[in-house]
Amino acid sequence: MSAEISPDLRFTRTLAAFDEANSHDPRQELDENGVAVAYEVLYARRMSQMLQRFCPQASEALQLAAHSQHIERWTLPRELYSFDRKGYLQWRSDLKLRHASRAGEIMLAQGYDSAMCERVAALLKKEKLKSDEESQALEDVICLVFLQFYFSEFSKAHDEAKLIDILQKTWRKMSEAGHQAALSLPLTDEEKTLVAKALA
Incomplete structure (x- = not known):
């Protein structure tokens, strides 16, 4: 029987899996060092770094939610919705559901249980x-x-x-x-x- 993956390694691999998913973003942006990076990879990096500064005691679930906040966001473009407030709100609502679902899929594949996936999903959906x-x-x-x-x-x-x-x-x-x-x-x-x- 193979050894169970350590929690630290599972967490690290999951962040890497989030980044791999986001690396397919066709948009790029220059980071602080002038290096071109996939737009959502850079956004996830900035979210994690800001969380570390703002809330250094953040739980594992909160760290995972911050890094997956915009997971594959480009796959649901704003242009698919009407350009009024109703369309904007529907787009934002659908994005939350998609991010929560996609983050959960990746987390399950890396060995997280359903309870942790549901907690991260709740954070991504801004519940309560x-x-x-x-x-x-x-x-x-x-x-x-x-x-x-x-x-x-x-x-x-x-x-x-x-x-x-x-x-x-x-x-x-x-x-x-x-x-x-x-x-x-x-x-x-x-x-x-x-x-x-x-x-x-």
Whole structure:
């Protein structure tokens, strides 16, 4: 009988399997060192790194959820849905279900039991967001990653009123700990000004 895989090795292999799945993303982005990386591989890396800084005591389930937050996201493009609020909300809802399902498939293949898969799925689906501390922590990390790495590019496509509205909505999703972390991010002067206007 073969030896049972160690929990640490199972965790490491699962993160690698998430990355392998995301490596097929046709989009690429330059990382902080100027190296081209599959878009969702880089996003997963940023999520894990931000989680480590924001919540260094994060459970294994929360770490797995953070790394698989956008698992194979490109396979369900926004263009498949109507370009109104109803279409956007349906797309976001379907993404949560797809991410939860795909993460669970990969985790089962790496030896996790159904209970752990269900816990990660619950986090990815943002169940009990305000009452589940881990679900809220994941939401905080998502918002922090957006603000640090994606808000600048996002801001180029929208006017100030729209950006302030987005910042206010992002702020409402976050906990007080998330707010404090957001205020310490290395934002540009322009971004800091927008945040200040959003919070005024």
